[in-house]
Amino acid sequence: MRRPGALFFPVCFGLIFSLFCTVVAGELVCGAWAAPVREEKHPQRVVVLEVKGPVVPVVAHYLSRGIERAEKEGAVCLIRLNTPGGLYNVTQEVVTRIVNAQTPVIVYVSPSGGWAASAGAFITMGAHVAVMAPGTRIGAAHPVGLGKQEEGAPAEKITADAAAWMRSLAELRGRNVKMAEEMVTRSRSFSATEAVGSRLVDLTAASEAELCRKLSGRKVTLATGRAVSLRLAGAAFEELKANRVERFLGALLNPDVAYLLLSIGMAGLMVEIYHPGLIFPGVVGGIALLLGLYSLGTLDAYWGGLLLILLAFGFFVAEAFLPTHGIMGTGGVIAFVFGSLLLFSTAQGGMRVSIGLVAAMSVTLAGLMALLVTAVVRGQRRRVQTGLEELVGRKAVARTDLKPTGMVFVEGEYWRAVMEEGEAAAGERVEVVGIDGLCLKVRRKS
Template identity: 30%
Template sequence: MRALLVALVGLALLAVCVPPARAQGGAVLVIHLDSEITSATVQYVEAAINAAESDGSPALVVRFDTPGGGLAETQEIQRLFLASRVPILGWVGPSGANSWSAGTFLLESTDYAAMAPYTVIGSAQPVELTPTGFQPVTDAKIINALVASLTETLSIHQRNQSLASSFIVNNVNLNADQALADTAIEGVASSTSELLQKADGFTLPANLTRASPAKPARLNLAGATLADFNRPAGVALYAVLSNPIVSGLLLLLGIYAIIFGLSAPGHGAEIAGIIMVILGVLGFGLSVNVVGIALLVLGIILLILEVKTHSFAVFGTSGIICIILGTIFLAPVGPPQFLISRDTQLVILAALLTPSTAFGVFLLFAVYKVLEVRRRKPVTGKLVGEDAEAVDPIPPNGRGYVRFQGELWQATASEAIEKGERVTIAAKEGVVLTVEKKAVPPSPMTPPVEGSQAT
């Protein structure tokens, strides 16, 4: 049992430390910002940029169809765009898509911005949640700061700086043709393929090359192929758990579970509560790696406690769950080490999770067999006269425990019995056995030799 636990822990650590093989690539990666911009979006964009840089991609296409999102997350993505060594191409599409509010900030932060026909950008005035619902932010300090920030972004890319005030103060909206005429974008493209054709040969503005000297001065996209970036499994799980509703519920339920567990016997509720609280803090922007390591460490501690305390798999099962979640967060299937298909990612994850899953199934089966034995009614009529073994010293007229056919019974005796001594069951009263020392059989006497005389 202990050897199996050591092997499981070793496999979990190996899963997050082994250096994987590199995949071949070089295509223009495409990512999709098609929901609210959250901390999970930051993780997604950062993973894609790392993959593009590691694989030598000539560019990264960001496809926008978003209602906006958090200001802090938006600014962090803007910094990622500017620091990227790979040119960032922004495209609002397909037709019917929109990139409002924070989406407009991000589109204007890309190195080459384009829109599909019949798409819209704008309405960038920030809003805040009040007791009466969402209300526009009118504080001059905040508005002026955002206008100045967007103005500088437009200046870096040598676009129309007057649009900053129009987007934020007046909530102006522009379609593709209007955005192109007002120098908010560089082109109109119906598809990502057309986007590459129009962006090929584009010379980055001088302001941009000064602000981000690591970028190439000219886009070279002739003959480039497109490939969707596969969101790593850990980032995908993080996107679900970092949702404010999900993380809030996990935190509340985790706190209640801990309170219930501490006020009631057993270990299940408080352990489940701790796991839920760890997962719930993802909603506050905590790093995926930090949470993954915390889950692995908690899982190892719980498995050690299972060996030491025999909690009928409460610790063990919880430990397995923690290790599985930690493995998903930290599994080496994401960039920059990997640039592989979703199917291949799932195969690797399945291989890494198989040992933990198999051990969990074994643990549950073992607990089932133990409970099955405990539910079995003993045949009391066969107890009397049977042999048992003392597992505790039993003082005269005191009590201790004996083992009979693998089960522990409370026992009493009229004489002192040492630990490990064989005893005989003399009687049973309720759940207490009366035992006595096992009689030692007499030594066989040697028969006299025929013809001999007694002296």
């Protein structure tokens, strides 16, 4: 038989434990519900990114870094956009990152007079919120403006794919599907007022402060399905600038800069070939040429134009080894001009080399070529007038190792040579001390 107080302690323990669980559960539930309430009292921070110019790979890296920063800080991402277009594959990468962002992304087409053309139209349509400043425009998103150069049936497939992509973005953001598709199929463009009236973008704002006032309280849905309320009234802005590497690559991946590097590279190598042993023009020219080829390859330059420019360089080099009194050089200048004009002939949206730069570089290379050819011709005339003996005492540069025979470059021409004493390495300066038929006798420069 149990004592009357035998159940007292178990019952008390059960009541205390139940009370403890109730309090803990209440704290968890209340805490979970209270967190958003506390957040509502404070405006969200805004990480501001800025894109000016063509959409190239470095822009995708910069935007991805900025969106990731906003996600980590629980901030809203605002992209100031002013672009004439860009590369198709890079645009896809940027839009995919925006669509799948774990924080709201606002695209603000600004300043007044700016535009979101071609690639910019896709980026704007992919944003959770699209805003345009008065005086801006959006559209002209046909695939040819995104670096696509195919013709015929392949071009139709690309256009159909781009149109379907634009429709899907418009459907995702609840925007005007028909008008969005016409930006691709008919290359239509819209002013800020027309874009708002056609439901292509959400609103217009003359400043970022006005943008924040108008958007505060608006809800957006992220890729995960989570709804987020924007609290932008009085928000603190954090400008995220491009880092040094991004700024360098951004400058490098510019059509004019890429073309200029290619031209400087050709000029430097030409000087080194016509005047061996200077070293500096060859080093600078080689580096510039490689950087230029990298930039043009990344920018999807038209291969036909690039081949013509490389053919021009081949003509310039041939003029040095097979003097034709400027015929090969002239052909090289002509090929260079046509190649320059064709580099971005089918690309739109700012991806082209300026005509002024093409004219300046063509005249410069033509002048340089004329000077080099004139120097070679003068050297040949002096040799004919005074005889081979004039070469005695001249300084030459070994073009191959002299062990003891090899080739040297002297007075604008290549000669077979033999060392009188010892050996000389390629690139080493030697002096002509005698002539044996068509072979020069040389020794190390004293």
